[in-house]
Amino acid sequence: MADGAATAAAEVAAEQRHVDRVYARLDVLREETAESTRNGFALARVGNFGALVERDAMVYQMSRRLRALDAEYDGLVFGRLDLVARGDADTTLHIGRLGLRDEQYRPLVVDWRAPAAGAFYRATPTDPMGVIRRRVIRCVGQRVADVQDDLLDPGAAPDGMAVVGEGALLASMARATGHRMRDIVATIAREQDEAVRAPASGAVLLTGGPGTGKTAVALHRAAYLLYSDRNRYESGGVLIVGPAPVFMRYIERVLPSLGEDTVTLRALGEVLDDTSTDRRDSPAVAAVKGSLRMRQVLRRAVRDVPPGAPDRLRLVYAGLVLTLDAKALAGVRRAAQRRGTPHNQARRYARAELIEALWQQAVRRAANEYALDRERFADEVGDRSEFHRFVAAWWPVLAPFEVLSWLGDESRLRRYAGRVLTPEEVRLVAASIAPPTAPDTLFDVPAGDGPTVADVALADELRVLLGPPPKPPKPEPDEYQIAELSTYAERTMPARERPERPTDYDEYAHVVVDEAQDLSPMQWRMVGRRGRYAGWTIVGDPAQSAWPDPDEATAARDEALRGRRTRSFELTTNYRNSAEIFALAAQVVRAAEPDLPLPTAVRHTDTPPAVHAVAAADLPDTCRTALAELLAAVPGTVGVVAPDDLLDAVRGWLPADERVDLLGPLSAKGMEYDGVLVVEPGRIQATAAGGARTLYVVLTRATQRLTVVGTDPAWPGA
Numbered sequence: 001m002a003d004g005a006a007t008a009a010a011e012v013a014a015e016q017r018h019v020d021r022v023y024a025r026l027d028v029l030r031e032e033t034a035e036s037t038r039n040g041f042a043l044a045r046v047g048n049f050g051a052l053v054e055r056d057a058m059v060y061q062m063s064r065r066l067r068a069l070d071a072e073y074d075g076l077v078f079g080r081l082d083l084v085a086r087g088d089a090d091t092t093l094h095i096g097r098l099g100l101r102d103e104q105y106r107p108l109v110v111d112w113r114a115p116a117a118g119a120f121y122r123a124t125p126t127d128p129m130g131v132i133r134r135r136v137i138r139c140v141g142q143r144v145a146d147v148q149d150d151l152l153d154p155g156a157a158p159d160g161m162a163v164v165g166e167g168a169l170l171a172s173m174a175r176a177t178g179h180r181m182r183d184i185v186a187t188i189a190r191e192q193d194e195a196v197r198a199p200a201s202g203a204v205l206l207t208g209g210p211g212t213g214k215t216a217v218a219l220h221r222a223a224y225l226l227y228s229d230r231n232r233y234e235s236g237g238v239l240i241v242g243p244a245p246v247f248m249r250y251i252e253r254v255l256p257s258l259g260e261d262t263v264t265l266r267a268l269g270e271v272l273d274d275t276s277t278d279r280r281d282s283p284a285v286a287a288v289k290g291s292l293r294m295r296q297v298l299r300r301a302v303r304d305v306p307p308g309a310p311d312r313l314r315l316v317y318a319g320l321v322l323t324l325d326a327k328a329l330a331g332v333r334r335a336a337q338r339r340g341t342p343h344n345q346a347r348r349y350a351r352a353e354l355i356e357a358l359w360q361q362a363v364r365r366a367a368n369e370y371a372l373d374r375e376r377f378a379d380e381v382g383d384r385s386e387f388h389r390f391v392a393a394w395w396p397v398l399a400p401f402e403v404l405s406w407l408g409d410e411s412r413l414r415r416y417a418g419r420v421l422t423p424e425e426v427r428l429v430a431a432s433i434a435p436p437t438a439p440d441t442l443f444d445v446p447a448g449d450g451p452t453v454a455d456v457a458l459a460d461e462l463r464v465l466l467g468p469p470p471k472p473p474k475p476e477p478d479e480y481q482i483a484e485l486s487t488y489a490e491r492t493m494p495a496r497e498r499p500e501r502p503t504d505y506d507e508y509a510h511v512v513v514d515e516a517q518d519l520s521p522m523q524w525r526m527v528g529r530r531g532r533y534a535g536w537t538i539v540g541d542p543a544q545s546a547w548p549d550p551d552e553a554t555a556a557r558d559e560a561l562r563g564r565r566t567r568s569f570e571l572t573t574n575y576r577n578s579a580e581i582f583a584l585a586a587q588v589v590r591a592a593e594p595d596l597p598l599p600t601a602v603r604h605t606d607t608p609p610a611v612h613a614v615a616a617a618d619l620p621d622t623c624r625t626a627l628a629e630l631l632a633a634v635p636g637t638v639g640v641v642a643p644d645d646l647l648d649a650v651r652g653w654l655p656a657d658e659r660v661d662l663l664g665p666l667s668a669k670g671m672e673y674d675g676v677l678v679v680e681p682g683r684i685q686a687t688a689a690g691g692a693r694t695l696y697v698v699l700t701r702a703t704q705r706l707t708v709v710g711t712d713p714a715w716p717g718a
């Protein structure tokens, strides 16, 4: 092309005309939708109940649509396909975040998730799928900033077809990120697209090194599934589980921008309802708490006598003194447990067994002196308030965190552990749990620092072993009153409300697990309970695993999948890091694990990472200067990662800045920043769970600049 710039400008102008039409149409549709909503409200004036229900359904649908149209669609249109002519089908399609049609019902924009958009992601020069030219259109707000073309089928190109720029993918990768992960709908690569659009049933296992787009693909897959079968996924729900709250906050903004907001996002410390924690145990304690051996420990705990329970029952019946001592009570407890009913539902069996034991004693004592009636005995004893009080104290309703707190008592834990845990493990785990205190309510968590992330999976296991607390009896209907729906709002309530999910909801239609390599076996059991009827998307990188026994975790994962068919995908290109940054990370992990397969970073920046070794006394100053340099060098966010035991000190060294996040090594998982400052890498490797692998994760968080500051002059070694 004689004048490339002029061609590009002409193509940009042509796309701008289309984009203008799209936004004009969007305005019309928005107004029409708002009008329909007003009509919906007008329906209510008809006054009968059916009209109200219809009104609510209509208003609900319309407000959803309006919300979709109102969302700030930065770059609503991002692609275009020029296709080989086929019958009278359109030869040009524009691809975007939302599907829109013009007044004649011709497509103005095709939703990226629709089948017709598939070729945008999958076509290659060797398999063009009818695509002659694929164009990526980059918009800033409603303005077309530039276009980038791939000519996939030169033989089919009409004369004069312009081809602008090259490497749309690399161009998009080089741009800076904000605090929120960029969504990548415009540049999803073929290997990623296959995973995004894989069939919904069974399980997709997606692996790949750092920055290969696993999280992005998982989120796009959730958006794709919701689009493909909205009814199923909206009613069942999609659960996305990730590592830490800071990571979940980071991605929770992405789904709405993909056009979806009906997904439940939970960090691992939040999977159990009413619980939210980010506290971590030391690696040694987390390893014990996460292992399947804890199942046995918890089963024994649930069967044990609760702390403070009475060890003797004594009552007088018809002049007979009846006594059950600790040994007899233990026998009664075992008999009540033999049915296998969860503890909180088994109190009636405990009552029955107590009465039976007392009855046997009464019969023996009475001998032949006088006759006793079994039924009367049971009624009379069972009605006594002292008996009620005893049962309530001896077989109390138990809450998961209450039973967990028993493990803070070392002698108890030793009994439960038997041979399952070593004495050292017992000591470690007991020391990590605040000992029992009397809870005020059923779901009170123990005092002290509160539960850790690993405790949440244990509490979930206990929740199942204990069963739900018995329901309070329903109030008797009032004979003199009928329930009256008086206000208008009350009458329309049933139509408006989407039913609340119960706290033990486990019928998600799809479960996505991110950073799956870090789930402990007990965490797999917790997540598995919520996906019994679900399709699964599991993404992770075995090389980033901090879990000491990967085989046990894989077995637990397979159990969670319950024999579902799995499809595996592997991503091999690192889109996040420049080749220079990734080379340093690769060097560190290769030294520890020479055989690990690593992805390829394709983007070169000519800015190698800066590595400073300084005396301990100079560490604060050097960190301050390095941070200031990073903030000046990149437009977006900077992550500072330091060993956990240094975090408080580092916080004191650095000025507060809203562009800066300070985090420990494990919290860095899944995060992404324009610039990253790593403090004391050697200490991170020596102290964090996962060692070299965790340091590898930390060193792969930056898109543009990486600075490493430490006191070991030999780091990173040869």
Ligand SMILES: Nc1ncnc2c1ncn2[C@@H]1O[C@H](COP(=O)(O)OP(=O)(O)OP(=O)(O)O)[C@@H](O)[C@H]1O
Pocket (backbone or CB within 6 Å): 169, 172, 173, 177, 181, 182, 183, 184, 187, 188, 189, 192, 208, 209, 210, 211, 212, 213, 214, 215, 216, 217, 541, 575, 576, 669, 670, 671, 672, 700
């Ligand atoms: N096809 C693509 N085009 C442009 N950018 C992409 C593409 N795929 C991924 N990216 C970008 O690469 C970065 C890394 O993606 P993501 O965080 O999903 O990787 P990951 O595999 O989950 O990484 P990690 O395992 O290190 O957490 C993100 O900024 C994402 O937007």
